[in-house]
Amino acid sequence: MAILNEKAYNSxxxxxxxxxxxxxxxxxxQSLANEFGFSRTPVREALRQLTSEGLVETRGKGLxxxxxxxxxxxxxxxxxxxxxxxxAALASPNITEEHITAMWECLRExxxxxxxxxxxxxxxxxxxxxxxxxxxxxxxxxxxxxxxxIDQTQRFRALTYWTMPNVEEFISEHTNLIEVVITRNxxxxxxxxxxxxxxxxxxxxxxxxxxxxxxxx
Numbered sequence: 001m002a003i004l005n006e007k008a009y010n011s012x013x014x015x016x017x018x019x020x021x022x023x024x025x026x027x028x029x030q031s032l033a034n035e036f037g038f039s040r041t042p043v044r045e046a047l048r049q050l051t052s053e054g055l056v057e058t059r060g061k062g063l064x065x066x067x068x069x070x071x072x073x074x075x076x077x078x079x080x081x082x083x084x085x086x087x088a089a090l091a092s093p094n095i096t097e098e099h100i101t102a103m104w105e106c107l108r109e110x111x112x113x114x115x116x117x118x119x120x121x122x123x124x125x126x127x128x129x130x131x132x133x134x135x136x137x138x139x140x141x142x143x144x145x146x147x148x149x150i151d152q153t154q155r156f157r158a159l160t161y162w163t164m165p166n167v168e169e170f171i172s173e174h175t176n177l178i179e180v181v182i183t184r185n186x187x188x189x190x191x192x193x194x195x196x197x198x199x200x201x202x203x204x205x206x207x208x209x210x211x212x213x214x215x216x217x
Contacts, residue, residue: 002045004038009046011036016055016065017151018120019159027056027063053148055155070208073156077201080149084130085194087137087146089186094136102132103178110171122167123157129174133181153200160207173199 012032015021033043047063050056057066106129113121127150137143173196180192 002042004042005045005049008032008036008038008042009049011038012043012046013050013055013151016050017155019155021065023065023067023159025065027065029063053151055151068156068159070204070211073153074201074204074208076149076152077197077204080146080153081194081197081201083142083146083149084134084197085190087134087139087142088181088193089190090138090142091133091136092181092184092186092189094138095133095181095184099132099136100178100182103129103181106132107171107174107178110174114167114171119157123154126157126170126174127154129177170200 012021012027021027027047029040029043029047032038032047033040036043047056051058051063055066056063058064106125109125110122110129113125130150134143134146177192177196180188183189
């Protein structure tokens with residue numbers, strides 16, 4: 001990806017994931033180009049890439065921020081649980097004390113941003129906590145698949161920060177994850193990550209059952 005295309009891609013993707021560009025919001029390449037200071041060409045390339053990743057979708061002749069369908073998110077978390085648990089187990093022999101320290105730092109970041117109600121940074125720090133471990137799994141194909149799923153879930157979590165209950169509970173679970181990682185026991189680590197993500201899946205199922213539609217908005 002050319003440098004300008006990559007910058008445009010990262011800028012637009014960040015706005016979508018952080019919830020500043022809302023689900024179903026129409027996207028205009030000229031408006032985005034003006035906002036971020038790019039020409040229309042890199043913006044169009046960025047939108048094409050984001051469409052292939054499911055963050056942007058085509059409706060008729062227009063481009064829109066992809067909707068968040070709760071049935072889809074349930075499937076995403078189910079898949080994350082399977083892949084991420086396995087990847088975490090693969091990574092366990094490669095974890096150093098520096099990695100453990102980095103995970104604790106991510107947890108402290110989560111706590112700090114939760115106190116001031118900064119949802120995007122709460123979940124960005126949580127994602128980074130996971131990535132410290134997953135980046136050491138030694139399998140680029142698995143990691144690439146997980147990262148795409150994480151992009152979808154991070155956007156969902158940012159948009160549901162005030163409606164998904166017990167944010168403190170998620171932070172507490174990350175504390176438990178780190179403590180399990182410290183054991184460097186692959187089966188225990190795999191199970192801990194699976195259980196953590198499946199609990200979130202179950203929360204989404206309860207959210208879906210309380211709504212009339214399967215859409216977030």
